[in-house]
Amino acid sequence: MNNMIDLLVIGAGPAGLMTAKTAAEAGLKVILIEKNKSFTQLRRACSAQFILDDGYENEFIKIADGKILFTKNKFEVKYSGALVDVTNKYYHSPKDHIIHFAHPGQRAFALKFDKRKLLDDLCKECEALGVDVRLSTLASGGSDRGDHVSINLKNENNVYTVNAKKVVIAEGANAHVTGIFGLNKNRTLFATAHVLKYILEGISGIEPNSWNLFYGKAYHSNSPVIIGPSLYGDKTFELTISGSETLRPESIYENVTKNSPLKNLFANANLIDKQGCAVKAFSSLKVPYSGNVITIGDSAAFVEVEVQGALMCGYHAANAIHEELQGKNGFEQYTCWWKESFEFNRDDYLLVSQGYALVPTYSDDEIDYLFSLVEGRTLEGTYSQYKTPKLMWDSILLNKEQIQRERPLIYEKIEKMNTMTLTATFNS
Numbered sequence: 001m002n003n004m005i006d007l008l009v010i011g012a013g014p015a016g017l018m019t020a021k022t023a024a025e026a027g028l029k030v031i032l033i034e035k036n037k038s039f040t041q042l043r044r045a046c047s048a049q050f051i052l053d054d055g056y057e058n059e060f061i062k063i064a065d066g067k068i069l070f071t072k073n074k075f076e077v078k079y080s081g082a083l084v085d086v087t088n089k090y091y092h093s094p095k096d097h098i099i100h101f102a103h104p105g106q107r108a109f110a111l112k113f114d115k116r117k118l119l120d121d122l123c124k125e126c127e128a129l130g131v132d133v134r135l136s137t138l139a140s141g142g143s144d145r146g147d148h149v150s151i152n153l154k155n156e157n158n159v160y161t162v163n164a165k166k167v168v169i170a171e172g173a174n175a176h177v178t179g180i181f182g183l184n185k186n187r188t189l190f191a192t193a194h195v196l197k198y199i200l201e202g203i204s205g206i207e208p209n210s211w212n213l214f215y216g217k218a219y220h221s222n223s224p225v226i227i228g229p230s231l232y233g234d235k236t237f238e239l240t241i242s243g244s245e246t247l248r249p250e251s252i253y254e255n256v257t258k259n260s261p262l263k264n265l266f267a268n269a270n271l272i273d274k275q276g277c278a279v280k281a282f283s284s285l286k287v288p289y290s291g292n293v294i295t296i297g298d299s300a301a302f303v304e305v306e307v308q309g310a311l312m313c314g315y316h317a318a319n320a321i322h323e324e325l326q327g328k329n330g331f332e333q334y335t336c337w338w339k340e341s342f343e344f345n346r347d348d349y350l351l352v353s354q355g356y357a358l359v360p361t362y363s364d365d366e367i368d369y370l371f372s373l374v375e376g377r378t379l380e381g382t383y384s385q386y387k388t389p390k391l392m393w394d395s396i397l398l399n400k401e402q403i404q405r406e407r408p409l410i411y412e413k414i415e416k417m418n419t420m421t422l423t424a425t426f427n428s
């Protein structure tokens with residue numbers, strides 16, 4: 001067949017860009033398509049922090065000399081944009097009992113970065129390597145024909161088909177094209193989160209370089225309301241709010257800023273920018289490929305692989321394609337790496353439900369009580385949304401007998417929570 005390319009990559013997020021770049025470096029003929037028209041106008045919400053926890057996603061990243069070094073996976077990505085240290089993490093209860101997470105000596109556990117710059121620079125590298133980058137182009141369907149894959153594309157003026165020997169789907173958490181290729185059929189869809197991120201100046205009472213999560217019905221959401229650093233300038237912060245189709249983040253925002261324990265913080269705040277997204281929380285794909293198609297990054301994950309995880313997925317997917325095109329079983333090798341690297345692929349990952357279960361499982365008064373038990377201690381500095389709840393609960397449960405004695409109803413809930421499924425915690 002004429003016009004047959006080696007690889008079509010769907011989606012120019014960190015996973016897709018890294019795939020295209022690595023595949024082009026290996027000499028493959030690559031088309032990369034992206035439905036958005038530019039990276040500089042990125043509207044999708046993302047807190048954009050590199051997570052520095054040792055061993056996170058089975059990697060030990062270092063950021064130095066304009067590069068992100070993946071020391072275990074043995075590759076690097078250029079990044080010369082701004083960085084802001086995140087050194088303290090605080091969990092706040094409604095009456096502001098605080099659980100504090102930090103490394104000794106204020107070593108950062110995360111670094112806020114400029115995602116637009118990271119993606120834009122990766123895209124320029126792709127173009128320089130000869131990748132055919134097509135922005136404002138949507139993949140709307142396709143089929144695996146056995147010896148190649150046909151993908152239907154749409155841009156402002158045209159509807160057309162591209163034929164590729166292999167396809168990498170890197171379309172993000174909503175996994176629509178992944179579904180068209182039948183890969184979602186055994187996945188559970190737990191929930192769809194609607195997220196809005198407000199960039200504000202003039203918020204008072206928040207420590208710079210800190211990541212703050214506010215738990216309780218007093219904040220009008222089952223998910224924590226989050227305030228963290230921003231790259232928009234001094235004295236600016238990002239407020240992240242998660243809701244749902246029925247409990248809209250806009251209405252949570254109104255309530256948090258006007259009618260919550262945080263309202264005084266917002267008395268003189270001005271809105272500078274706003275970003276948003278809807279994120280489907282599927283169970284992760286244990287086998288992320290079928291025939292000539294592999295789905296990577298958030299498209300295959302339980303919620304998210306994070307940006308550094310997406311870069312790793314892209315790097316390994318490109319190597320897998322290279323192997324496949326040489327008649328070897330690259331997709332199987334990728335799958336082994338995928339299963340080992342991400343905590344959500346482990347059988348015990350449902351334990352993360354403990355992190356989601358604070359609200360509405362516990363009343364505001366109960367959260368105040370639980371947090372007060374840990375107040376004054378500093379728990380290990382970590383960003384991980386898997387490790388953090390574990391550290392928190394381990395620390396709370398050091399007081400198990402006291403809880404049983406003083407608050408038997410809370411104790412009963414704790415005992416029950418360990419048997420709850422993730423679906424139950426999302427739906428409770």
Ligand SMILES: Cc1cc2nc3c(=O)[nH]c(=O)nc-3n(C[C@H](O)[C@H](O)[C@H](O)COP(=O)(O)OP(=O)(O)OC[C@H]3O[C@@H](n4cnc5c(N)ncnc54)[C@H](O)[C@@H]3O)c2cc1C
Pocket residue numbers: 010011012013014015016033034035036045046047048049050051137138139140170171172173177195240277279296297298299304305306307308310
């Ligand atoms: C609120 C929020 C906060 C976050 N905070 C952090 C953080 O602090 N640190 C961190 O590392 N990660 C964070 N993440 C997660 C991070 O954004 C993702 O894990 C990461 O971007 C996944 O990369 P990806 O390439 O797999 O998917 P995405 O970044 O979602 O990229 C997918 C791309 O595919 C395009 N696309 C989709 N469908 C099609 C189609 N049919 N045709 C063409 N193009 C298509 C999309 O426009 C998009 O550009 C956060 C996410 C959210 C929602």
